[in-house]
Amino acid sequence: MKDEFDFIDSITPKKSFQPTLIRGIGDDAALIRSEAGQNDILCVDTMVESIHFNRKTMNPYQIGYKALAVNVSDIAAMGGAPTFYLVSIAIPSSWSEEELQEIYKGMDGLAQQHEMDLIGGDTVSTKGPLVISVTVHGRVQSDRQLLRENARPGDIVFVTGPLGLSAAGLHLLLENDQFEATRQKELLKAHQMPDPQVKAGLLLAESGFRIALNDISDGIASEAWEIADASQVHITLDYDQVPKHPELKHFSAQQTEEWILYGGEDFQLVGTVSESNWLPLKRLFDQHQKPLYNIGTVETGEAGVSLFKNGDSLRLSKKGYNHFKGNSKS
Secondary structure, eight states: OOHHHHHHHHHHHHHOTTTTTTEBBBBBBBOOOTTTTTTEEEEEEEEEBBBTTTTTOOOHHHHHHHHHHHHHHHHHTTTEEEEEEEEEEEEETTHHHHHHHHHHHHHHHHHHHHHHHEEEEEEESSOOOOOOEEEEEEEEEOOOOGGGGOOOOTTTEESSSSSHHHHHHHHHHTTTTHHHOOOOOOOHHHHSOOOOOOHHHHHHHTTOOOEEEEEEEHHHHHHHHHHHHTTEEEEEEGGGGGGOOOGGGSSOHHHHIIIIIOOOOOOOOOEEOHHHHHHHHHHHHHHOOOOEEEEEESSSSSSEEEEEEEEEEEEEOSOOOOOTTTTOOO
16 A cells, blocks of 8 residues: 555545434544434454455455444344444555455445445554454444343244355355355355344334344354353254255255354344244234244253254254354354
8 A cells, every 4th residue: 555545535435324423534533423212332343364254265345345244233133223333454565455445345335235434443554464343333222222131931032044154155165166156156145245134133123022132143052152141041942943045955964054053154133032922023024024033942941052953952062153263264
């Protein structure tokens, strides 16, 4: 990059979406107006080259898109709407300015879909790998935020879509199976450009029901464990009821199960709702043409997660992607 300030000027938005934005890029800090009856949501995620992504499996546009998508998914898991984002990026000399522009275009592509404004960040050089850290601000109606601690015995466990697609897509990319990758584009898209379930999260919040919620970034076993632990309940998942995409039939049953339970990065939502509110919630989703699947139950007992499959109940370990275990997501 020849000039940092020219680069910043080139990525500065020329228009804004959010009416509560007072000042974005251009001053020492962004300034946004609070909104009556709303709670603010803040989240941040960092992606490191060769750990969370690489240029063999994702192009710069997709890297930028996904860097923002993982945060938008966290906002969705709280029942909120994303509004603003900030980007801090540490750039090594191995990345060209054109590639960096594509990263920001990828973020802007998703931001446009959700009417989000880029309001600041930081740009530095580094001798190490490319590092992208994205902070997202969102809002949720007061007293409507959806927390992991809200699950109760007797609840239905639900999920908003099929699981394991992202892990299957990554498998195709790493195997460099060009025929399968071309034929199974939906799996690649699930990994490279996931769709955060913002609309589903908003519907869940708007329902007014007591709902525990989590986004599936590290695999449903891990995310269900987080709900069980926060609520001090036991969750049983019925494997036969977990939605499975038709494209997964091309892989072995063992691969499919591993990807569904532990693959992660599906960015669907997993949650719980009382049995009495399950059918009204399902009807609400049907009215908005959004899928919702009953995949298990919440019970009393030691906090944890079990899998019911083929007549047997097996306790699931709390595993998924762990940043300190060396299991790369790239």
